[in-house]
Amino acid sequence: MSEWHNDGSFLDLLGSRLTVVPSLGGASPEALSGFVETHATTILAFHFGGGVLVAGDRRATAGNRIMTNRIEKVLEIDGGSLMAIAGSPAFALEMARVLEHTFKYYRRSQLAELSVEGKLRILSQLLKENIPMAVQGIGAVVPLFVTQDPESKESKIYFYDILGAHFEGVPFAVGGSGSLEVQGILRYLDRWGNSGRGLSAMPEREAVILSLRLLETASYFDSATGGVQVRETVYPVVKILDREGIHTIEEDTLKEIYRTGVESV
Amino acid sequence: MFDEPYRWVEAIGQRRDYIEDQIKRSTPVLVSSVQEGIVFYTFYRKIPKVYEIYDRIAMGAIGHPADIEAIRMMLLNAAHVEGFQRSPQDVTLNRLVLFALSPRLKTAFEDVMSSPMLFRSVLAEVGSTIQKDRLMLVDYDGNVEEASGLVVAGGTGTARDRVLKQFPLKEDKKRWTLQEMLPRFLDAYLKGVFEDDELGFDSSGNCIDEGKFKQARTRLFSEGVANVSLLDRKKGTLVPLEIPVPPVPEEEISR
Numbered sequence: 052m053s054e055w056h057n058d059g060s061f062l063d064l065l066g067s068r069l070t071v072v073p074s075l076g077g078a079s080p081e082a083l084s085g086f087v088e089t090h091a092t093t094i095l096a097f098h099f100g101g102g103v104l105v106a107g108d109r110r111a112t113a114g115n116r117i118m119t120n121r122i123e124k125v126l127e128i129d130g131g132s133l134m135a136i137a138g139s140p141a142f143a144l145e146m147a148r149v150l151e152h153t154f155k156y157y158r159r160s161q162l163a164e165l166s167v168e169g170k171l172r173i174l175s176q177l178l179k180e181n182i183p184m185a186v187q188g189i190g191a192v193v194p195l196f197v198t199q200d201p202e203s204k205e206s207k208i209y210f211y212d213i214l215g216a217h218f219e220g221v222p223f224a225v226g227g228s229g230s231l232e233v234q235g236i237l238r239y240l241d242r243w244g245n246s247g248r249g250l251s252a253m254p255e256r257e258a259v260i261l262s263l264r265l266l267e268t269a270s271y272f273d274s275a276t277g278g279v280q281v282r283e284t285v286y287p288v289v290k291i292l293d294r295e296g297i298h299t300i301e302e303d304t305l306k307e308i309y310r311t312g313v314e315s316v
Numbered sequence: 317m318f319d320e321p322y323r324w325v326e327a328i329g330q331r332r333d334y335i336e337d338q339i340k341r342s343t344p345v346l347v348s349s350v351q352e353g354i355v356f357y358t359f360y361r362k363i364p365k366v367y368e369i370y371d372r373i374a375m376g377a378i379g380h381p382a383d384i385e386a387i388r389m390m391l392l393n394a395a396h397v398e399g400f401q402r403s404p405q406d407v408t409l410n411r412l413v414l415f416a417l418s419p420r421l422k423t424a425f426e427d428v429m430s431s432p433m434l435f436r437s438v439l440a441e442v443g444s445t446i447q448k449d450r451l452m453l454v455d456y457d458g459n460v461e462e463a464s465g466l467v468v469a470g471g472t473g474t475a476r477d478r479v480l481k482q483f484p485l486k487e488d489k490k491r492w493t494l495q496e497m498l499p500r501f502l503d504a505y506l507k508g509v510f511e512d513d514e515l516g517f518d519s520s521g522n523c524i525d526e527g528k529f530k531q532a533r534t535r536l537f538s539e540g541v542a543n544v545s546l547l548d549r550k551k552g553t554l555v556p557l558e559i560p561v562p563p564v565p566e567e568e569i570s571r
Contacts (some may be wrong), residue, residue: 057385057389156396159369
């Protein structure tokens with residue numbers, strides 16, 4: 052029986068089989084100048100009365116082309132962690148898969164949950180390995196990461212820069228090309244909105260309405276953000292992390308909330 | 317030394333006797349499908365015996381802790397690399413046991429110049445319905461026995477049979493719930509650990525001394541830690557279960 056060492060590292064286990072960050076194969080940045088990357092988005096996360104809400108639009112673009120309007124950018128990594136992706140979906144989705152397996156492998160092999168700090172550092176490590184691609188402008192990934200302490204059940208929002216540094220988003224964090232508008236609105240609402248009680252006192256239904264309004268606003272200014280496309284029946288992905296775990300707001304619920312809380316107001 | 321076939325066969329026979337002798341004192345692991353998933357029921361003294369291997373797959377094992385750990389890590393590594401490189405849906409109990417675990421166990425068992433693996437296990441894969449659940453008894457020599465209903469990894473065949481006797485075959489068809497099954501598991505487990513006279517049973521299986529039965533039950537909970545888990549049908553993960561500790565008999569309290 053070989054392979055019985057147990058250090059809990061899925062990255063070490065994969066070793067050379069890990070292909071999140073591809074080799075350029077000697078191609079110079081100039082040779083890649085004609086390459087059009089699939090990217091652009093709006094993702095957001097904020098604390099509300101019932102936990103943390105994470106939402107993202109569904110559009111992926113390459114230059115002026117819309118590649119798809121049905122990509123999912125808010126991903127469940129484990130029962131207590133969500134990752135919202137902005138940037139190159141090819142690398143971001145692969146990073147999410149690596150994270151999912153890394154957390155599960157650690158939990159199963161070490162018979163303990165990986166700490167919040169440990170989870171954050173693994174994502175940092177993946178982003179750092181992606182720097183060569185990111186600085187050449189063909190594979191940047193800028194995620195939001197929302198996770199819950201397994202002991203205290205306290206949820207926190209983190210955002211990363213392109214080099215892998217992470218920062219806590221209190222009480223919100225945003226990402227993607229449409230994030231500028233959303234950031235300003237969230238700041239305003241947290242300071243003066245909700246009758247002066249801020250975002251953290253907002254009930255769930257109002258939080259979902261807010262997320263839909265924010266994504267629609269972002270799509271108004273940013274062509275790469277899909278917003279809410281009622282005619283195509285494409286609704287954003289909205290997930291909530293609370294003390295019970297993660298739950299996804301179903302499309303029928305989003306449809307009803309959009310009709311009563313966004314469209315008809 | 318092993319240049320003659322007879323000597324090799326003799327060495328294998330002695331190896332089998334040695335392994336059986338080493339694991340005969342292990343307390344059993346009971347595994348069964350219920351409506352909510354697959355239940356693993358056992359007690360341990362030093363280290364747990366029930367482990368999650370991958371989404372929907374778990375293992376309960378008896379034997380030497382170092383051997384169990386080596387096999388557990390081999391299964392974990394194989395399952396996670398496969399699940400990452402292909403898809404979690406491609407990680408199945410069938411492939412893990414028949415193509416990864418069983419051949420290695422057989423090779424290890426027949427290599428008479430190396431130390432033997434002291435290992436016996438039940439591996440389970442929970443399906444979307446009870447009919448789709450898979451239970452496999454995997455032995456130290458690589459032998460695989462697929463079963464339905466209740467599966468027991470016991471230290472001896474006798475202990476295993478005593479447990480299985482508590483679950484007549486006709487009852488296999490019933491779709492038990494977790495709450496219905498847990499008390500039955502406890503009674504069956506006691507039969508697998510204690511002899512009839514220690515439990516206050518006569519040779520016909522009737523309880524003639526309830527005090528002895530309660531004492532045995534108290535010993536089980538005071539000397540070991542309950543290791544009861546549900547491989548949840550909806551979540552696909554192994555969820556530890558708390559089981560109520562039975563009240564200590566009055567005669568035990570007064571001592």
